[in-house]
Amino acid sequence: MDAIRTDDLTKYYGGTRGIEHISLTVGQGDFFGFIGPNGAGKSTFIRTLLGLIRPSSGQARIFGLNVGRDRVKILERVGYLPAEASFWPGMRVRDVLRLSAGLRRRDCQPEADRLCERLRLDPSRKVETLSLGNRKKAAIVCALQHEPELLILDEPTSGLDPLMQREFFDILRERSAQGATIFLSSHILSEVQRNCAHAAIIRDGSIIACGSVESLSRADARRVSVRGHVELDGLAGIRDLRRTPDGVDFLYGGDMRELLSALAKGDVRDLTVSEPELEEVFLHYYEEGGVRHDDL
Amino acid sequence: MTIFRHELRLGRTAFAVWTAAVASLLAVCVFLYPEMKSQMGAASRLFASMGRFTAAFGMDRLDFGTLIGFYAVECGSILGLGGAFFASLLGVSALAKEERGHTAEFLLTHPLSRARVVTAKLAAVLAQITAMNLILLGMALAAVRLIGEEFPWRELLLLHGAYYLLQLELAGICFGISAFLRRGGAGFGMGLAAVMYFLDLVANVTDKARFLKYITPFGYCDGADIIAAGRLDPALLIPGMLCAFGAVAAAYWQYETKDIQ
Numbered sequence: 001m002d003a004i005r006t007d008d009l010t011k012y013y014g015g016t017r018g019i020e021h022i023s024l025t026v027g028q029g030d031f032f033g034f035i036g037p038n039g040a041g042k043s044t045f046i047r048t049l050l051g052l053i054r055p056s057s058g059q060a061r062i063f064g065l066n067v068g069r070d071r072v073k074i075l076e077r078v079g080y081l082p083a084e085a086s087f088w089p090g091m092r093v094r095d096v097l098r099l100s101a102g103l104r105r106r107d108c109q110p111e112a113d114r115l116c117e118r119l120r121l122d123p124s125r126k127v128e129t130l131s132l133g134n135r136k137k138a139a140i141v142c143a144l145q146h147e148p149e150l151l152i153l154d155e156p157t158s159g160l161d162p163l164m165q166r167e168f169f170d171i172l173r174e175r176s177a178q179g180a181t182i183f184l185s186s187h188i189l190s191e192v193q194r195n196c197a198h199a200a201i202i203r204d205g206s207i208i209a210c211g212s213v214e215s216l217s218r219a220d221a222r223r224v225s226v227r228g229h230v231e232l233d234g235l236a237g238i239r240d241l242r243r244t245p246d247g248v249d250f251l252y253g254g255d256m257r258e259l260l261s262a263l264a265k266g267d268v269r270d271l272t273v274s275e276p277e278l279e280e281v282f283l284h285y286y287e288e289g290g291v292r293h294d295d296l
Numbered sequence: 297m298t299i300f301r302h303e304l305r306l307g308r309t310a311f312a313v314w315t316a317a318v319a320s321l322l323a324v325c326v327f328l329y330p331e332m333k334s335q336m337g338a339a340s341r342l343f344a345s346m347g348r349f350t351a352a353f354g355m356d357r358l359d360f361g362t363l364i365g366f367y368a369v370e371c372g373s374i375l376g377l378g379g380a381f382f383a384s385l386l387g388v389s390a391l392a393k394e395e396r397g398h399t400a401e402f403l404l405t406h407p408l409s410r411a412r413v414v415t416a417k418l419a420a421v422l423a424q425i426t427a428m429n430l431i432l433l434g435m436a437l438a439a440v441r442l443i444g445e446e447f448p449w450r451e452l453l454l455l456h457g458a459y460y461l462l463q464l465e466l467a468g469i470c471f472g473i474s475a476f477l478r479r480g481g482a483g484f485g486m487g488l489a490a491v492m493y494f495l496d497l498v499a500n501v502t503d504k505a506r507f508l509k510y511i512t513p514f515g516y517c518d519g520a521d522i523i524a525a526g527r528l529d530p531a532l533l534i535p536g537m538l539c540a541f542g543a544v545a546a547a548y549w550q551y552e553t554k555d556i557q
Binding site for chain 2: 013047072074078082084087088104
């Protein structure tokens with residue numbers, strides 16, 4: 001059974017586009033990255049999965065259950081980390097954690113204590129005195145303390161310092177090894193590339209690429225570095241062109257024969273053609289409009 | 297029960313402040329009665345010369361020389377306005393405060409049906425209003441005992457009951473509105489309570505505006521009418537209660553279907 005499955009999921013806010021025709025499958029136990037810049041529709045997609053907003057059309061299922069009709073059953077098995085965590089002023093961290101556990105009718109105290117210790121979070125602090133990073137840590141403990149089968153994380157590392165980011169991903173990898181499914185929404189490509197097995201790229205509310213992170217990184221575009229002189233005028237498919245002191249460096253997504261022909265006519269002392277970083281692929285998709293890679 | 301307890305905990309400071317303020321004003325007012333009674337001749341002449349102002353507060357139909365007449369006018373205003381403001385604020389913020397404070401996302405991503413959230417919040421509003429009214433009634437009893445007066449049980453209970461129902465009606469209407477708001481509606485709640493109070497004053501001043509008694513819940517809290525009839529007027533009470541029930545039903549419907557931003 002799939003952990004997440006959406007079919008043609010669409011959400012409009014009045015006449016404004018939220019997400020359009022998103023069909024996506026995340027397998028159980030997967031570590032899935034959901035990549036897109038601000039405003040692309042990542043949070044709308046997540047909020048629809050959680051039943052916070054109702055889709056305009058299409059449907060979404062989590063563990064085979066309908067997100068509208070079976071919302072309560074689904075949320076028993078889900079831990080959610082919002083991009084910006086807000087709590088009620090006057091409460092202490094431990095009160096928030098107890099409230100969250102109480103709402104789940106669970107005793108999560110031992111796991112909450114372990115997580116607080118690992119994340120160096122003082123549970124006696126009042127929430128209004130917490131820094132952005134510590135508020136995030138409190139939200140992380142809320143999302144993880146009941147050991148959910150599915151973790152939905154929206155921009156999880158914003159506000160966390162690098163050490164805490166590393167600790168956080170260590171915890172996620174442990175949970176993943178224990179069988180939890182992790183759905184991580186982020187605009188930080190390196191963290192998706194380092195941690196996720198599969199990923200989808202969303203642009204203007206639509207999925208423009210989806211597949212394994214490895215296959216996405218092997219997209220059509222290549223990073224080309226040339227030492228020497230080459231005439232590139234008239235060559236289609238060049239992006240991110242940078243002149244270097246002894247040559248030129250660019251991302252190439254055009255016809256490889258035309259590139260080889262241009263290189264052959266130039267004065268090339270050295271040539272490197274490599275797979276681009278996911279970040280470069282991401283930019284490529286955003287400039288080109290993207291291709292779906294469901295079968296990759 | 298978790299949300300219910302959480303709501304009571306969040307609202308405890310406001311509850312304590314409002315209850316202490318209204319209860320102490322009520323007690324002070326009762327303590328003024330013995331002196332007022334001794335100067336009743338001068339006071340009656342003063343009120344008689346105030347024309348429509350006297351009618352607005354029902355003082356033309358009440359005997360200020362009796363404890364219950366005095367209580368209905370002076371303490372009634374405190375109970376009515378203080379209770380109405382508190383109940384309206386409680387109702388109008390019950391659901392809207394979660395979206396305003398961005399805590400709705402936290403609450404509604406836990407395994408709770410939205411109907412359960414609405415029920416728990418409504419129960420917390422009712423519990424706070426009920427607790428406040430019990431404390432106010434206790435304070436009134438104690439104050440009357442302290443000034444050595446006989447307690448006119450039936451009339452006082454009817455008056456307190458009327459104001460309790462007024463608060464429930466306003467809280468119910470504001471609760472319904474709260475489900476439609478995305479930001480705090482404190483101004484709206486206070487404004488609604490104040491407008492309802494002034495509508496009742498206008499209805500008391502002129503017979504042409506008598507119909508306003510059917511709109512404002514202060515209409516069935518008129519001390520002069522309650523003491524004269526020995527009961528609340530169901531013709532005024534029932535429409536108000538139906539409005540409150542309708543608003544609460546609307547809150548359930550709206551919150552169930554609402555997109556949480």
